[in-house]
Amino acid sequence: MELLIKPLQELADKFRALDGVGKKSSVKMAFSVLNMSEDDARAFAEAIISAKTKLGVCDICQNICEGKMCSICSSDTRDRSIICVVEDARGVMALEKVKEFNGLYQVLHVTISPMKGIGPDQLKIKELLARIESENVKEVIIATNPTVEGEATAMYISRLLKPFEIKVTRIANGLPVGADLEYADEVTLFRAIQGRRDI
Amino acid sequence: MELLIKPLQELADKFRALDGVGKKSSVKMAFSVLNMSEDDARAFAEAIISAKTKLGVCDICQNICEGKMCSICSSDTRDRSIICVVEDARGVMALEKVKEFNGLYQVLHVTISPMKGIGPDQLKIKELLARIESENVKEVIIATNPTVEGEATAMYISRLLKPFEIKVTRIANGLPVGADLEYADEVTLFRAIQGRRDI
Numbered sequence: 465m466e467l468l469i470k471p472l473q474e475l476a477d478k479f480r481a482l483d484g485v486g487k488k489s490s491v492k493m494a495f496s497v498l499n500m501s502e503d504d505a506r507a508f509a510e511a512i513i514s515a516k517t518k519l520g521v522c523d524i525c526q527n528i529c530e531g532k533m534c535s536i537c538s539s540d541t542r543d544r545s546i547i548c549v550v551e552d553a554r555g556v557m558a559l560e561k562v563k564e565f566n567g568l569y570q571v572l573h574v575t576i577s578p579m580k581g582i583g584p585d586q587l588k589i590k591e592l593l594a595r596i597e598s599e600n601v602k603e604v605i606i607a608t609n610p611t612v613e614g615e616a617t618a619m620y621i622s623r624l625l626k627p628f629e630i631k632v633t634r635i636a637n638g639l640p641v642g643a644d645l646e647y648a649d650e651v652t653l654f655r656a657i658q659g660r661r662d663i
Numbered sequence: 664m665e666l667l668i669k670p671l672q673e674l675a676d677k678f679r680a681l682d683g684v685g686k687k688s689s690v691k692m693a694f695s696v697l698n699m700s701e702d703d704a705r706a707f708a709e710a711i712i713s714a715k716t717k718l719g720v721c722d723i724c725q726n727i728c729e730g731k732m733c734s735i736c737s738s739d740t741r742d743r744s745i746i747c748v749v750e751d752a753r754g755v756m757a758l759e760k761v762k763e764f765n766g767l768y769q770v771l772h773v774t775i776s777p778m779k780g781i782g783p784d785q786l787k788i789k790e791l792l793a794r795i796e797s798e799n800v801k802e803v804i805i806a807t808n809p810t811v812e813g814e815a816t817a818m819y820i821s822r823l824l825k826p827f828e829i830k831v832t833r834i835a836n837g838l839p840v841g842a843d844l845e846y847a848d849e850v851t852l853f854r855a856i857q858g859r860r861d862i
Binding site: 469470471472474475477478481482483484485489491492493494495496497498500502504505506507508509510511512513514515516517518519528529530552553554557 | 668669670671673674676677680681682683684688690691692693694695696697699701703704705706707708709710711712713714715716717718727728729751752753756
């Protein structure tokens with residue numbers, strides 16, 4: 465779709481480059497910006513710069529945070545003997561929403577993906593190994609996504625952690641709550657049967 | 664959904680304020696910005712400011728443009744005797760894509776909407792009347808959306824143009840191409856029958 469006006473087209477292209485934004489939505493968003501007040505547009509632009517420049521990663525868990533340590537790692541109430549390994553900061557967010565897990569995290573930022581040319585060497589788990597060596601860690605929960613890359617990464621990490629003789633677990637696969645057996649894919653159903661529990 | 668980090672939450676809120684962006688998408692977009700290079704983030708912020716500050720409206724048709732006159736009004740190849748009235752710049756874009764219409768436009772920017780407290784006085788059609796008076800306009804096509812507001816605006820404008828003794832037309836209502844009679848709403852079907860043509 466060609467917009468007649470260059471700055472608007474350029475702005476739409478910027479929106480288009482964001483995750484999950486299509487052609488039509490990007491144009492809609494560009495028009496939204498035009499309908500803002502100039503102050504709002506400037507505040508929007510500043511929010512982008514500010515998010516990009518103010519945020520870094522936590523020295524301990526590599527989660528995205530302001531400053532040197534994230535609020536989870538610096539909290540007194542968290543169980544420091546359990547570390548949950550997630551792919552990215554969104555994984556932390558998702559788990560924090562559930563409020564079931566009270567340990568610490570380790571954010572990998574990448575997963576093993578031969579397709580993208582990412583090998584095990586590029587995983588940032590040196591920090592995890594250092595933490596296990598220096599702190600009294602009793603369990604590592606591997607909560608990478610149940611995708612090909614996530615599973616490969618989980619396998620790799622679990623093997624790497626074997627020598628430490630700590631408990632290493634993987635989050636369960638199975639049917640999502642509210643789902644229907646009829647519509648579940650075969651792999652999920654297979655895993656659900658394998659992972660069956662006494663009731 | 665609460666993000667742990669303030670600048671990220673603030674950025675997500677800015678995205679949320681855009682047309683058609685939901686909670687989850689806004690968070691996804693905020694994370695996309697974090698994954699950009701700092702240069703890209705700055706270019707994004709500048710595109711917002713630039714779209715907002717560089718663009719104004721065309722002196723003639725009120726369409727969004729850079730400078731004082733839009734590319735359509737300043738073109739030599741357009742038929743200046745037909746003016747198509749649309750609600751907003753997106754209407755111009757949609758019609759330009761079709762390449763069927765070669766006249767000029769008049770962009771209203773608002774439609775009559777008692778619900779939003781917008782009366783006929785707030786419509787910017789003085790410019791349209793001035794153009795009809797001063798130029799050799801033969802036809803005005805009213806292409807406001809077929810919504811309650813768009814229809815009310817179309818009726819109002821058509822009455823206003825009666826004294827000028829020029830051709831005033833309204834774009835057709837009917838079934839969209841590829842649609843199914845069974846699923847068409849009654850009003851559309853009624854209009855489709857009313858607007859039937861010889862074949």
